[in-house]
Amino acid sequence: MTTATAIQPRHLEVRGLTKRYGRIEAVDDISLSLNGGLVGLLGPNGAGKTTLLRMLATVLAPDAGSLRLLGLDPSSPRHRVEIRRNLGYLPQSPDLYPRFTPLELVDYVAVLKEHTHRGRRQAEVVRVLTAVGLAGVMHRRIRTLSSGQQQRVALAAALLGDPALLVLDEPATGLDPEQRLELRSLLAAGAAHGTVVLSTHNTAEVAVLCPRVLVMSGGRILFDGTPAALRERADGMVWEDEVPDPAALRSWMTAEGRYRNLGSPPHGATRCAATLDDGYILVAGRRG
Amino acid sequence: MNAWHASPDSLMDYVVGRGGPVLAASVEAHLLACAACRGVVADVAGAAGEAESERRWSALTAQVDRTPSRPLARLGLATAPLRRAGILALVLVVGVPLVVRLISGEQTPVFFLALAPALPGLAVAMAYRTDTDPAGEAALATPIAGLRVVSLRALMVTSVGLPVVVLVALALGGTLAAALAWLMPGIACWGLVLLSGTTRLDPRSVAVAVGVVWAGAVATPTVVAAVPAAVVTNEVAGPLTQVGALALAVVCLALAWARRDRVSYRRFA
Numbered sequence: 001m002t003t004a005t006a007i008q009p010r011h012l013e014v015r016g017l018t019k020r021y022g023r024i025e026a027v028d029d030i031s032l033s034l035n036g037g038l039v040g041l042l043g044p045n046g047a048g049k050t051t052l053l054r055m056l057a058t059v060l061a062p063d064a065g066s067l068r069l070l071g072l073d074p075s076s077p078r079h080r081v082e083i084r085r086n087l088g089y090l091p092q093s094p095d096l097y098p099r100f101t102p103l104e105l106v107d108y109v110a111v112l113k114e115h116t117h118r119g120r121r122q123a124e125v126v127r128v129l130t131a132v133g134l135a136g137v138m139h140r141r142i143r144t145l146s147s148g149q150q151q152r153v154a155l156a157a158a159l160l161g162d163p164a165l166l167v168l169d170e171p172a173t174g175l176d177p178e179q180r181l182e183l184r185s186l187l188a189a190g191a192a193h194g195t196v197v198l199s200t201h202n203t204a205e206v207a208v209l210c211p212r213v214l215v216m217s218g219g220r221i222l223f224d225g226t227p228a229a230l231r232e233r234a235d236g237m238v239w240e241d242e243v244p245d246p247a248a249l250r251s252w253m254t255a256e257g258r259y260r261n262l263g264s265p266p267h268g269a270t271r272c273a274a275t276l277d278d279g280y281i282l283v284a285g286r287r288g
Numbered sequence: 289m290n291a292w293h294a295s296p297d298s299l300m301d302y303v304v305g306r307g308g309p310v311l312a313a314s315v316e317a318h319l320l321a322c323a324a325c326r327g328v329v330a331d332v333a334g335a336a337g338e339a340e341s342e343r344r345w346s347a348l349t350a351q352v353d354r355t356p357s358r359p360l361a362r363l364g365l366a367t368a369p370l371r372r373a374g375i376l377a378l379v380l381v382v383g384v385p386l387v388v389r390l391i392s393g394e395q396t397p398v399f400f401l402a403l404a405p406a407l408p409g410l411a412v413a414m415a416y417r418t419d420t421d422p423a424g425e426a427a428l429a430t431p432i433a434g435l436r437v438v439s440l441r442a443l444m445v446t447s448v449g450l451p452v453v454v455l456v457a458l459a460l461g462g463t464l465a466a467a468l469a470w471l472m473p474g475i476a477c478w479g480l481v482l483l484s485g486t487t488r489l490d491p492r493s494v495a496v497a498v499g500v501v502w503a504g505a506v507a508t509p510t511v512v513a514a515v516p517a518a519v520v521t522n523e524v525a526g527p528l529t530q531v532g533a534l535a536l537a538v539v540c541l542a543l544a545w546a547r548r549d550r551v552s553y554r555r556f557a
Contacts, residue, residue, distance in 0.1 A: 059428040077548075084431040095424030097369065109423045112430035112437070157426055167429075 007086055008071030009164035009194040010036025012056070012164040017065035019051050021131055026051040028219035029065070037190035039201040040210035040227075048219040049199040050092050050169055056197060057167040059100065063208055070165055070195075085114065088163035088190075090171055093156030098143035102134050102153045105142060109157040128156040148172040162196035184209055203227075203276045215283045223283045227276055234274035234282045238272055239265040242265055250281055294318050294325050296332075303333045347495045366458055369449035376414075380407055397466040398517045401524050404453055404470040404508040406499030409477035411449065412442040412485075413495035438485060446478065469525035472533040473502060479540030488549035517527075 012034040019027040027048045043049045054060035055067065058074045070086055072079035096105055106125045113123035129138045132152040144149055150175045156167060166187070172180050187209060190196045200206060207227045208214050215223035215230065223230055241259045244251035248261035262282055265271055292314055294302075297366075301422035315368060319326050356503045381547035384403050418419040450521070477498050484494035506524060509515035 054425075057429045059425060081431045084429055084433070087429055089426050089429035093424070095427060097422035100422055105422060109426065109430065112423070112427055112432050114431050144407060157423060232457040 006071070007082065007164060009086070010034075011068065011071040012165070012195050012197075012225075013068040015066045016249040017055065017062050017067065019055060019257065020063050021047075021059065025219045027062070028150070029056070030219075031065075031212065032221060032224065034195055034197070034212075036061040036191070037212065038196045038198070040206035040213045042196060042201070042203065042206060042213060042217060042284070043199070043216035044284055047216040047284070049216050051219075052216070053167050053169050053197065053199055054091075057091075058083055059088065059089070059091075063259075070140040083165070086161075086164040088160065088166045088168075089156035090154050090158040094151065096142050096150060096153060098141065101139050101144055102142060102145070102156065103127055103138040104159050105153055110160050113160050115161065124160060127267055129153075129188060130161045131159060132156045133179065139270045148179055152179070153174060155183070155186075160247075162190075162193075166190050166194065166196040167185060168196065170200055172200060172202060180205070203280050207247060207276050215280060217284045230279040230283065231274055231276045232279065234262065234278035236271060236274075237265065237282065238262055238274050239269040239271045239280050240268050240272055241256070241269070245269075249285055293328075295321060296328070299329055300332055301327060322546060349508045359428060374448065375412075378449055378452060380410070382452060386456075386460075388546040390472075391510060398461070398507060398510045398520045400460070400523065401459055401470050404457075405474035405477050405502055406495070407449060407453070408446045408474045409441075409481040409498055411445040411493040412438070412478055412481040413492040414445070435482070435486070437481065442478070442482070465523065465525040469521065471528070472530045472537070473524070476533040476536040476540065477502065479537040479544065483540045483544040483547075486544055 008159065014030055014032050017027055017030045018025065030052065032155075041049050041052070051060065055062050058069070058080050061075070067074050069083045073150065074080045074083055087275065101110070102276070104124060105178055106150050107121065110121045110125055115124055123174070132155050134149060134152055134156060137145060137149060142153060147155070155168070155171055156166065168187075171187075172183055175183060184205075187196050187198065198210075202231060211226060213223070213227050213230055214221050223233070239245075239261050240254070241261060242258060244253075244259045245261040245263070245266065247266065249263035251259050253263045254260050260272070261269075262278055262285075298307070298311060298315055302312055316324075319329060321452070322336045384400075405490050427433050453470070457470075458464070480498050482494045486493045507521060510517065510520055
């Protein structure tokens with residue numbers, strides 16, 4: 001067994017990180033520093049969230065810039081292995097083999113995660129499957145499970161070994177409201193002793209879970225702060241009217257049939273209290 | 289009313305069936321006349337029953353929830369795509385010599401030696417495919433993703449194929465030299481493809497390229513210059529080719545081992 005390299009569970013630092021696909025800069029010169037806890041990553045489709053998370057999960061090499069994960073450098077093979085020993089990763093499309101049972105699948109990942117002692121591995125596999133609420137279906141084929149249950153199988157695999165760094169790409173996809181509540185508890189527990197980075201389209205999820213939120217668009221981070229600060233970005237910039245305002249940055253119809261406008265309100269407009277959605281749309285809609 | 293009582297140890301032994309018939313008869317005789325000890329026995333029996341029930345239940349759930357013991361599942365080889373890859377490799381090693389036999393007659397050993405060494409390389413290339421991993425992309429973020437898993441899978445497929453190839457070669461009337469001469473070049477191809485997985489090259493392309501180069505080098509003298517099969521066989525089985533292939537295999541495997549942590553990071557980027 002190789003000598004373990006000391007890790008810093010709450011240290012994650014990114015400097016000038018860039019990843020290109022042809023002419024497209026999926027991640028464009030991003031720098032940020034995290035010191036543990038739960039961090040939410042918001043952004044529209046194609047914003048570069050998944051590319052950033054794949055680099056944080058060590059499955060994708062950056063074209064430029066540097067990364068420090070858990071205080072280690074993933075470009076060093078030895079450090080990368082050590083990072084992976086303390087990493088849980090839920091990809092955007094888990095793509096699990098449908099003929100395995102959850103027990104077989106998570107056990108397979110446990111083997112890849114060097115859980116070599118059979119008895120302890122068995123206990124750990126059952127623990128994580130129980131934690132995600134799949135104890136009752138762990139002997140069924142994955143293809144017979146709902147999409148939410150399949151998502152939780154992948155989440156269970158990510159939780160193996162209680163990793164110091166959890167990188168989760170849209171973990172709440174396919175989960176019903178009750179399952180989302182359970183997910184929140186799991187993530188809060190993970191954030192207590194390490195770092196959890198999750199991407200989502202759900203601003204409500206971020207508001208409840210994350211003390212810190214990043215908004216990405218066009219490969220860049222356009223906002224880095226608290227959910228309250230993101231909401232405050234839209235303070236005084238939201239008004240409702242009977243018709244969409246052509247001068248507004250964004251207009252959309254509400255459930256009441258009125259139009260909610262976002263931008264610089266005209267004189268005399270009735271302003272509304274801003275929500276986190278308003279703040280997010282305002283930030284993500286404006287390219288840096 | 290009794291002035292004395294049975295000891296707690298005796299009562300416990302009686303409840304759990306230890307101590308033999310003499311103790312049991314003695315305790316039972318005492319219990320008939322002692323309400324206090326009957327109470328103790330009732331309590332002890334209840335607690336012991338619960339403990340026993342808990343133990344049996346735990347053993348049952350541990351048995352039911354035990355993790356699978358299938359070694360193929362351990363390597364992800366239990367998945368259909370990798371099973372298909374293994375079956376395809378076997379079909380090739382059996383089918384190719386048969387076809388060669390049909391179309392080449394007495395030159396069969398040459399074409400067998402030209403084609404067989406490429407098969408282990410193809411097995412390695414197939415083991416590199418990301419879409420065959422049961423855990424998908426998540427597997428790439430694990431510490432032993434990469435060379436160890438790929439090597440083990442490739443070894444599993446190759447080890448099944450090797451004896452089949454040798455037996456097929458012998459069954460087709462080839463000499464033992466022809467049946468075994470391809471092994472070392474095959475291991476060299478295996479090493480080259482394995483090493484390519486630690487670079488930005490696609491192992492599948494490398495497997496095909498190495499196979500084509502080898503097949504061309506072995507078959508060309510016979511096809512172009514009508515060199516007899518025995519001469520080509522002796523050349524391949526000779527020390528120069530065998531030692532050269534061994535040296536290449538050792539270098540490739542050593543380099544692949546030194547670069548083992550680069551497999552997934554570069555290959556799947």
